[in-house]
Amino acid sequence: MARPRPSVDELVAGLRAGDRGVLARAITLAESRRVDDRALAQEVMARLLPEIGGARRIGLTGVPGAGKSTTIEALGVWLVEQGHRVAVLAIDPSSTRQGGSILGDKTRMQRLSALEEAYIRPSPTSGVLGGVARRTREAMVLCEAAGFDVIIVESVGVGQSEAELAELVDCVLLLLVPGAGDELQGIKRGIVEVADVIVVNKADGDALRLARRAAGDYRHALRMLPEATPGWKTPVLTASAAEGTGIAETWATIEEHRAHQESTGGLERRRAAQQLRWLRAQVEEAVLTAFHGREGVAEALREAEDAVAEARATVPQAAARVLAAGFGDSAPETT
């Protein structure tokens, strides 16, 4: 049974008051399969947009087993102690397929989720509309409107989410573990090059020396790569989320990155470019989805793929057939 839908004013007022129930409701409306629910959420966000933009948007990624949850918990609790209000969102493309993690996120971060000043949004379940990135962007806006000034977006390391992370946040934090080379199997190509801060975690006990050596190796390696943020040499820290060491240093480095970006105007440019790319991506995705949904296109594409694979047609010839299937006589030309 659907609850009565709140009005735009009620939602806006509830968010401004930092009401957690209203926040949860607004995010659910933004993710809804119903057009009117989403339109309502959009109106709410449009009203709030001019008021927001100051929150820290931090992305955290790393190989499975790097200690992402433990790090978010340690950093989040520490930030709350410093007076911040912290929201944690996970981008987890797999959860939409597998039914979602109903308890997962909160049990992963028990201490943080118990705090009034923290908000952990469980990964969306299946039955939710929209790409992972869109849902996360909108949840970020709504969390900030509800007074959270640090938003941590966690990429759980499945599929495309790492590549999307840099498009969502101001600062990408890459979490690594000590060891030499082997653990890199889990890192997606391109993620090291978009890391603004690297933390080698599990720098404790017997692994401490190994962690320091790994940090040195990464520092050295980064000299060989283009900078993720122009003019900013990505620092490599060591930390132990389990023991709580390196947490304050990690935050201080994130703040230095922020200050760097603010002084160069890079933050404004980064966010503006993210918005424009998102706008274009939304338009183009809708146009392409409409095309691929036309009768006959899916079949024509399969046939075209076979023809190309079997060297029966050149790619432009095969592409022209797919376009003819979708547009008929008004098919555009390939270039």
Place this chain on the structure above:
Amino acid sequence: MARPRPSVDELVAGLRAGDRGVLARAITLAESRRVDDRALAQEVMARLLPEIGGARRIGLTGVPGAGKSTTIEALGVWLVEQGHRVAVLAIDPSSTRQGGSILGDKTRMQRLSALEEAYIRPSPTSGVLGGVARRTREAMVLCEAAGFDVIIVESVGVGQSEAELAELVDCVLLLLVPGAGDELQGIKRGIVEVADVIVVNKADGDALRLARRAAGDYRHALRMLPEATPGWKTPVLTASAAEGTGIAETWATIEEHRAHQESTGGLERRRAAQQLRWLRAQVEEAVLTAFHGREGVAEALREAEDAVAEARATVPQAAARVLAAGFGDSAPETT
């Protein structure tokens, strides 16, 4: 005045005979703005596709000043001495805007261009249709049909061409110069991560030690990055194209990479994936170009960008307006 158009049979026969004039003509037809010219070239390629596929497709990129032309000249002349027939194609997005390099490519590689067993296709001039990648792919097919068994695609390091290079070839060779860090300004993000072979050039005279150290640094750095070719540790060589050292070793490494890819089935997979991505990209580009060409869309997009930049609308709201401008009542929804 247009020359009489040759028939498919004439072109196919001329290419099979390795006729350079026919090759040049076929490439020009493939690049033509005239639909019938391009259709003719496509028919020719469709006829030849089943016969080709054995040639080495090598991409070469590097920062400006790394010695790309000198390296291609040295490698190309050496390959001809070994009995190969070598074609050189440049992907140069800038030339389509600036009128093309009419003499440029041949004067850059005088010794190579004088050889009967080499074919250097000047960068296309403006007035040519099609994306850089498409033109290069088609020129590759035609060169191979004309009997060239090594195709070197040179990315001149402007704009998007480096990112496209890995989509065109079997093996990406990245050319670097000795020195520490500063020269990386010229490298586009992501290119190190797709390099299958790295060569530190200008390893001669006083720079020899510096070049060896840079090679060691890169070897070390690569351990920190995901592999460009699964299971293949990207080797880092030193060479001096000017003195002709390291050329045979570079080729031997390219051949090792080839053998690795053939033994794992990776070459077939790589080429099949490139073809399918190209097919989809051609279809989608045509669909999007048609959409953006509809009356009112360009203006709606500009307005949408302003609205987003000024926080007057959310991105989904702004995207919906662009879609409405293009499709009217039948506009697809954003997701």
